Amino acid sequence: MSRAVLTFQDVTFHYPSGNLIHKHPILEDIHFQVNAGEFVSIIGASGSGKSTIFRLITGLEQPIEGKIYLNGKSMSNQLGQVGYMPQQDLLMPWRTVMDNAILPLEIKGVKKAEAIDEVRKLLGEFGLEGVEDAFPSDLSGGMKQRVSFLRSVLSGSNILLLDEPFSALDAITRLNMQEWLLGQWEKRRKTILFITHDVEEALFLSDRIFILEQEPNPSLKEVHVPLRRPRNVRDLTRTEVVIMRGHLIDQLRLKVKK
Amino acid sequence: MKHYIFSTSLVLLILIGWEVGAQIYNKSYILPAPTDILLKLWELKGILLLEHLPATLLIMVIGLAISLLIGGGLAIWMNKSQLLEKTFYPIIITSQTIPIIALAPIFVLWFGYSIWSKVVVTVLITFFPITVSTFDGLRSSDKDMKELLFTMGASKRDIFFKLDIPTALPSFFSGLKVAVTLSVIGAAIGEWLGAQAGLGYFSRRMMTQFDGAGVFAPILLLSIVGVSLFLFVTSIEKYFLKWRNR
Ligand SMILES: Nc1ncnc2c1ncn2[C@@H]1O[C@H](COP(=O)(O)OP(=O)(O)OP(=O)(O)O)[C@@H](O)[C@H]1O
Ligand SMILES: [Mg+2]
Numbered sequence: 001m002s003r004a005v006l007t008f009q010d011v012t013f014h015y016p017s018g019n020l021i022h023k024h025p026i027l028e029d030i031h032f033q034v035n036a037g038e039f040v041s042i043i044g045a046s047g048s049g050k051s052t053i054f055r056l057i058t059g060l061e062q063p064i065e066g067k068i069y070l071n072g073k074s075m076s077n078q079l080g081q082v083g084y085m086p087q088q089d090l091l092m093p094w095r096t097v098m099d100n101a102i103l104p105l106e107i108k109g110v111k112k113a114e115a116i117d118e119v120r121k122l123l124g125e126f127g128l129e130g131v132e133d134a135f136p137s138d139l140s141g142g143m144k145q146r147v148s149f150l151r152s153v154l155s156g157s158n159i160l161l162l163d164e165p166f167s168a169l170d171a172i173t174r175l176n177m178q179e180w181l182l183g184q185w186e187k188r189r190k191t192i193l194f195i196t197h198d199v200e201e202a203l204f205l206s207d208r209i210f211i212l213e214q215e216p217n218p219s220l221k222e223v224h225v226p227l228r229r230p231r232n233v234r235d236l237t238r239t240e241v242v243i244m245r246g247h248l249i250d251q252l253r254l255k256v257k258k
Numbered sequence: 259m260k261h262y263i264f265s266t267s268l269v270l271l272i273l274i275g276w277e278v279g280a281q282i283y284n285k286s287y288i289l290p291a292p293t294d295i296l297l298k299l300w301e302l303k304g305i306l307l308l309e310h311l312p313a314t315l316l317i318m319v320i321g322l323a324i325s326l327l328i329g330g331g332l333a334i335w336m337n338k339s340q341l342l343e344k345t346f347y348p349i350i351i352t353s354q355t356i357p358i359i360a361l362a363p364i365f366v367l368w369f370g371y372s373i374w375s376k377v378v379v380t381v382l383i384t385f386f387p388i389t390v391s392t393f394d395g396l397r398s399s400d401k402d403m404k405e406l407l408f409t410m411g412a413s414k415r416d417i418f419f420k421l422d423i424p425t426a427l428p429s430f431f432s433g434l435k436v437a438v439t440l441s442v443i444g445a446a447i448g449e450w451l452g453a454q455a456g457l458g459y460f461s462r463r464m465m466t467q468f469d470g471a472g473v474f475a476p477i478l479l480l481s482i483v484g485v486s487l488f489l490f491v492t493s494i495e496k497y498f499l500k501w502r503n504r
Contacts, residue, residue, distance in 0.1 A: 058409040080411020090406050094424045094501045103420070104410045135501045155410060 004072070005159055005191050006034040006057065011066035013056060025064070026052055028218040032210065034193065036158070039185055041194045041202035044212030045252060050195045051087060053212075054161045057193070058084050070159070080107075083155035083190075087163040089148040091136040097147050098132040104155045119154065125184075126150045142173045149181075153188065163195045175233065178204060182231070199248045203241055204231060211251055223248070290470035295478060298471035306460065306479060313455040315483065317373060317445040318438075321380025325437060328381070329388030330430075337396040337422070350389055358382050359447055366452040376448025376456070383444040384437040391433025395426030428502065431495040438491055442484040446477075 014025035026049040034040050042050050055061045056068060059078030067074045070081050083104075091100045098119060105115035123129045126146045136144055145165050152160055165181075166174045182205060185192055196202050202209045203225055211221045226240045235241065273292050280291035290298075299306070332350065336343040362379050369375035399422045407417055449458030457476035464472030496503060 060405055060409060079408050082409070084406065084409045086402060086406055088402065090400075090403050092403070092421075092424065094427075094499070103407075106420070107407070107410045107412045107416055137501070 003036045004033045005036045005070070006193070007067075007069040008032050008053075008056075009067045009069070011056065011063045011068060013052065013061065013063050015052075015061075024214075024217050026214075026218060027056075029066070030218070030220050032220060032222065034191060036191055037189050038208065039182075039192045039194065039206045040208050040210060041196055041206040042210045042212060043196060043199060043202050043248065043252065045214070046197070048212045048214050049218070050212055051163055054084065054163055054193070054195065057159075057161060058082055080155075081157060082159040082161055083152035083157045085148050085152040085160070085162045085165055087167075087195075089136075089144040091144060091147055091151075093136055096133050096135055097128060097139070100136065100147055101132075101150050101154060103151060108156075119150070122150060122153075127180075140173075141169050142177055145169065145177065149184075153184075153190070157190075159191045159193070161193050164197065165194075166201070167197060174201075181205070182229075186229075199245055199252070200236060202248075203227075203245060204233065204236060209248070211248065213251070221251075287468040287470045290474055294471040295474040298469075299475040299478060302472070302475055306457070306476060310455055310457045310460045310476065311479060311483070313453075313459075314445050314449065314457045314480070317376045317380055317448060317456065318441040318483075318487075320373070321377045321444060322384060322437060322441050324377065324381045325385040325388050325441075326434075329385045329433075329437075330392055332385075332389045333392035333396055333426075336393055347393075350386065353382070354386050362447060362451045365448075371452050371454060375452060376445055379448035379451075380441050380444030383440045383447075387433040387436040387440065388430075389433075391429045391436075392426055395429030396422050398429070399425040428499055431491065431499070435488055435491050435495075438487040439484050441487070442480050446480055 008030050011027055011030045012025055013027040030053075042053065044050050052061070056063060057070070057078075059075075059081065068078070070078060075081070092103075095103070098116060101119045101122075102110075102112070102115040105118065106112070110118075120132070123132055126149070128143065128146060128150070131139065131143065136147070139147070145168075149162070149165065152162070166177050169177060178201065194202070194205060206225055209223050209225060211223070213219050213221065223244065226244065227235050227238075236245075277291050277293060280286070280289045280294070283289055286294055332346060336346055358379060361382075362375075365375040365378045369378065403421055404417055407421060412420070445456070446458035446461075449456035450462050453459040457480050461473050461476040464476075
């Protein structure tokens with residue numbers, strides 16, 4: 001039996017501004033578990049509360065009811081426990097690639113020289129060799145995302161939260177980044193939670209997919225992706241995957257119609 | 259250099275017009291020609307550069323230093339708490355509507371002819387752009403970035419030094435550039451009202467002697483000082499904001 005690194009136990013949450021969607025909180029009695037080394041995607045319509053789940057895991061928000069366990073522990077202050085890659089790359093424009101990457105280490109109090117050594121070892125793998133002294137404004141979209149990902153990896157946490165990291169990239173760059181991400185995930189044995197709008201992306205990457213729904217009331221469903229690893233883009237044309245894809249898209253569409 | 263070609267030619271044109279006009283008018287105690295002023299500057303270079311310039315510079319430097327302390331401090335403070343912002347911001351704005359020139363004689367009364375009466379005038383004129391620009395800069399730091407830092411386990415102190423300060427720098431430098439040019443005016447006004455040395459004082463003394471060129475020569479020097487200070491701040495800014503130069 002694999003070890004749970006993240007557990008949501010009957011979590012209910014709404015923002016203090018009180019925006020209850022049809023008198024329901026955004027998240028109501030949400031229950032799920034993510035195991036060590038798993039790759040789980042969260043899909044759902046815009047505004048269904050995907051990013052909100054990440055805000056709860058990072059500790060930026062507290063559940064109103066229920067508990068969240070990280071690596072078996074439930075803490076009152078959860079900040080600084082997971083690696084979080086936000087929806088926008090959020091690199092500091094005044095810091096070079098190197099200085100952006102060492103930020104989490106800096107905050108942990110690691111000596112600058114040591115932090116730089118640690119980052120330097122990873123630059124090649126992240127396709128950032130030779131640009132460590134460039135500023136973010138000089139980088140392409142894919143490169144910025146890699147810096148942002150590198151930064152979240154350097155948090156040192158076993159859990160990575162990636163919020164639509166590839167949504168701004170063109171199709172080809174995106175595919176390359178997806179394959180690269182899978183490689184990194186297999187190599188680093190991290191647990192990844194991945195938010196996306198894109199059903200195919202979710203199918204290609206994940207072990208399981210969570211579907212977040214607001215209608216008729218807030219709920220979370222899950223499906224297992226019927227694919228072995230290593231995967232290939234062509235696997236997405238298999239019958240069982242195509243059927244699941246149609247099924248997922250229908251579920252997302254249902255909500256948009258209303 | 260190409261950058262300045264238009265403004266340089268315009269200035270040259272005006273100078274030529276001025277020179278010609280002054281030669282025709284020929285009353286140098288009212289309208290000295292530019293060449294008269296340059297000659298005067300050359301003639302007086304010893305006393306202006308060695309005695310009066312240092313006096314004025316000292317006022318400006320002390321005044322700016324105090325403004326930086328007060329302005330930076332107020333900005334950081336107001337950024338910390340809404341209550342402080344609501345208390346101080348209106349007062350700071352109102353302070354700028356007071357005609358400082360009208361108040362200056364009182365400073366002479368309080369501080370006598372010492373350097374402090376002029377420093378106070380300089381501070382009153384220069385702390386405002388520094389405070390407001392630094393405060394606006396601090397306030398503009400990105401909320402999402404702040405949250406990201408919190409998720410890394412950052413303390414309030416980390417947020418201040420790693421996010422707020424770097425965010426505020428561009429705006430701070432804009433304010434500082436305004437302040438250094440204003441400091442020239444502040445120091446000169448201060449000296450006008452009561453001093454025993456300084457370029458403003460010297461200019462005024464020449465006025466009483468109907469020496470037109472003598473009035474303008476120290477003013478020319480003052481404006482050179484202002485431009486140099488401005489360029490100095492710009493080069494510091496370029497160094498600190500390398501990432502914006504691309
Ligand atoms: N800080 C906040 N304060 C108040 N309401 C918020 C806040 N953040 C999000 N919301 C609201 O909560 C709901 C869920 O937002 P959330 O960002 O979690 O959606 P999402 O599924 O990530 O959407 P998207 O796909 O567009 O990123 C939305 O209705 C949003 O307006
Ligand atoms: Mg979102």
